Amino acid sequence: DVKVTQSSRYLVKRTGEKVFLECVQDMDHENMFWYRQDPGLGLRLIYFSYDVKMKEKGDIPEGYSVSREKKERFSLILESASTNQTSMYLCASSPPGYQPQHFGDGTRLSIL
Amino acid sequence: ILNVEQSPQSLHVQEGDSTNFTCSFPSSNFYALHWYRWETAKSPEALFVMTLNGDEKKKGQISATLNTKEGYSYLYIKGSQPEDSATYLCAPEIQGAQKLVFGQGTRLTINP
Numbered sequence: 070d071v072k073v074t075q076s077s078r079y080l081v082k083r084t085g086e087k088v089f090l091e092c093v094q095d096m097d098h099e100n101m102f103w104y105r106q107d108p109g110l111g112l113r114l115i116y117f118s119y120d121v122k123m124k125e126k127g128d129i130p131e132g133y134s135v136s137r138e139k140k141e142r143f144s145l146i147l148e149s150a151s152t153n154q155t156s157m158y159l160c161a162s163s164p165p166g167y168q169p170q171h172f173g174d175g176t177r178l179s180i181l
Numbered sequence: 182i183l184n185v186e187q188s189p190q191s192l193h194v195q196e197g198d199s200t201n202f203t204c205s206f207p208s209s210n211f212y213a214l215h216w217y218r219w220e221t222a223k224s225p226e227a228l229f230v231m232t233l234n235g236d237e238k239k240k241g242q243i244s245a246t247l248n249t250k251e252g253y254s255y256l257y258i259k260g261s262q263p264e265d266s267a268t269y270l271c272a273p274e275i276q277g278a279q280k281l282v283f284g285q286g287t288r289l290t291i292n293p
Contacts, residue, residue, distance in 0.1 A: 110285065111284050111285045112270070112272075112281075112283040113283070117279075117280065125280075127280070167212070167213045167230050169217075169227030170279070171227070172217075172225045173224055174223070
């Protein structure tokens with residue numbers, strides 16, 4: 070079974086802090102994704118990556134950056150956390166082609 | 182941002198009843214349609230990925246159909262069980278490259 074592991078289930082940080090959310094997958098998938106889930110809204114794509122050192126902006130990239138130094142790891146970075154970034158963050162991975170995405174358990178991030 | 186509509190937003194049915202719900206999406210530049218099931222406190226789980234107009238997929242008591250010309254997909258659950266309670270998400274891949282646009286989901290509750 071594909072395993073997508075997010076480093077924390079719950080995280081509390083302060084406004085202005087630099088925050089790192091880590092995601093690791095064990096199935097050698099090329100594609101990796103970061104989403105956020107907010108009440109009343111669907112999952113929204115923040116950034117995605119097709120390969121090591123490659124990244125593409127999703128629909129809501131403002132205030133975020135990403136890093137993919139190794140194929141199995143995709144990090145989401147909040148450069149200077151703000152309260153409107155309080156949300157559930159989900160990481161996913163997939164092979165190329167019309168294949169399903171495999172999701173991690175999510176990180177519920179609170180910015181105080 | 183492209184508009185993906187799921188209806189109804191929530192649904193309560195009795196155990197043993199059959200049910201269905203709808204996903205509507207822009208029909209232009211269509212690549213694929215994904216369905217996911219998201220149970221509380223778990224990660225989203227892939228159900229189907231469909232690409233061709235007229236596609237029908239089945240997994241146990243759950244099935245889905247796809248109409249790419251008019252831009253909709255139906256998900257059917259036959260003989261609902263309490264373990265079918267979840268939020269069902271659809272996500273068309275409209276811009277290619279596995280860039281999904283998620284609907285808000287249909288929250289299904291099965292009453293024993």
